[in-house]
Structure formats: structure tokens, C-alpha cells
Amino acid sequence: MLLYKTPKAHQELAPGSRSLNLRQRSLLLLAEGTPYPQLAQMYHGQGEALVAQLLHTGYLASRTTDASTSCPAPSMAPAAAPASMTLAGTRMYLFDMVERLFAHRQQALAEQLRQALREARDGQALRSVCDQLLNAVATHAGAQRAAQLSQQLVPLVPDWSLESHEN
Structure with missing residues (x-):
């Protein structure tokens, strides 16, 4: 599962808008087709909760790849992570x-x-x-x-x- 910013996230990241804390904002910055496991492992175990919260509140949207449509998110290959990071x-x-x-x-x-x-x-x-x-x-x-x-x-x-x- 790949995570992307929603229009709501882009609005949050625009200058002058600050409704999220620093960790949430930094996760949003990193979400550009980033695999779920990569974001979830951040912040020493707190990343998974932060990602879930951002998904639930509409700041992040998920898209599954063709290869992972029947697999849960953690099975994503870690080798894909560096290539997707800008x-x-x-x-x-x-x-x-x-x-x-x-x-x-x-x-x-x-x-x-x-x-x-x-x-x-x-x-x-x-x-x-x-x-x-x-x-x-x-x-x-x-x-x-x-x-x-x-x-x-x-x-x-x-x-x-x-x-x-x-x-």
C-alpha cells in the first residue's frame, strides 16, 4: 500500500496553516507514494499510530499496487522505499x-x-x-x-x- 497526500494535506502544508503537530507534518512531507511500512516504522513505534490517524482524518490516502492488492500493507518490499523518497x-x-x-x-x-x-x-x-x-x-x-x-x-x-x- 502506497500513501499519498490528499488536498487536505497540501492545504495543511501550505504556509500559514498549522493544525497538526511537527511529527504529523513531517510524515505528511514524506508521503509521496511512500510505502506504508516505511512511514509506519518512523518515530520508534509511534509512526504506525500517526499514519493511522492521518489516514483516518483524511490527510493521507492509500493506493494499493497491482502486486499488493491481495496482500496486507506490511508485506510491501522494503527495497522500494528509497526509490520513492524524494x-x-x-x-x-x-x-x-x-x-x-x-x-x-x-x-x-x-x-x-x-x-x-x-x-x-x-x-x-x-x-x-x-x-x-x-x-x-x-x-x-x-x-x-x-x-x-x-x-x-x-x-x-x-x-x-x-x-x-x-x-
Whole structure:
């Protein structure tokens, strides 16, 4: 099952409209033909409830592919996830992550990461920003937290893997 924004979601994401919380809005940003399992695994188990709520309230609509019409949503192949994620959606997710992690306590670092994200116009630049972000997380919150976040980023960032971060 693939998830898409509805006109109601596009209205919510327009400037000046804020009826959803930050997590709900970030999930909406990522929903552009995104497989249900990819969105549901976000936010450490809370993603499934958020996606269900957005579907129920009309912000997201689902479409099944020909191959999955008789299968439940979780059986979708995880290999399809990175191809369906847009660069802009991934950048917005990373902007949100920078805000939540660094904006209040590490303002200079947050601004540096924001600027790097603004300048990231291709997959290679985005991977570089991810490495900077995870190094900052490791420095300020510990290696375990950085490892958790890196696992979340693998399906979102094109051609990026845990091995490439560890080098």
C-alpha cells in the first residue's frame, strides 16, 4: 500500500496553516507514494499510530499496487522505499531532526547544519550532511543515539548505508 497526500494535506502544508503537530507534518512531507511500512516504522513505534490517524482524518490516502492488492500493507518490499523518497522530502525530515536535536541547546551547530541542508542539492551532498549530523549527535548525545538515528536514515537517504557512515 502506497500513501499519498490528499488536498487536505497540501492545504495543511501550505504556509500559514498549522493544525497538526511537527511529527504529523513531517510524515505528511514524506508521503509521496511512500510505502506504508516505511512511514509506519518512523518515530520508534509511534509512526504506525500517526499514519493511522492521518489516514483516518483524511490527510493521507492509500493506493494499493497491482502486486499488493491481495496482500496486507506490511508485506510491501522494503527495497522500494528509497526509490520513492524524494530529495526534498528527505531534506525536510533532516531539517526537522536538526530542529528537534540542536536548535535550543546548540544554536550555532543547528545553523551550520541548516545551511548545509539548504545547500544540499543532490544525493552526495545530502549524504555528507547526514554524516555531519550523525557525528554531531555522537558528540552531543552519544554513539548509541547516533546509531539509532543512522538506522532511521538508511531507507531515506539515497545510496547511503550504515557501512558508509562507519568509515
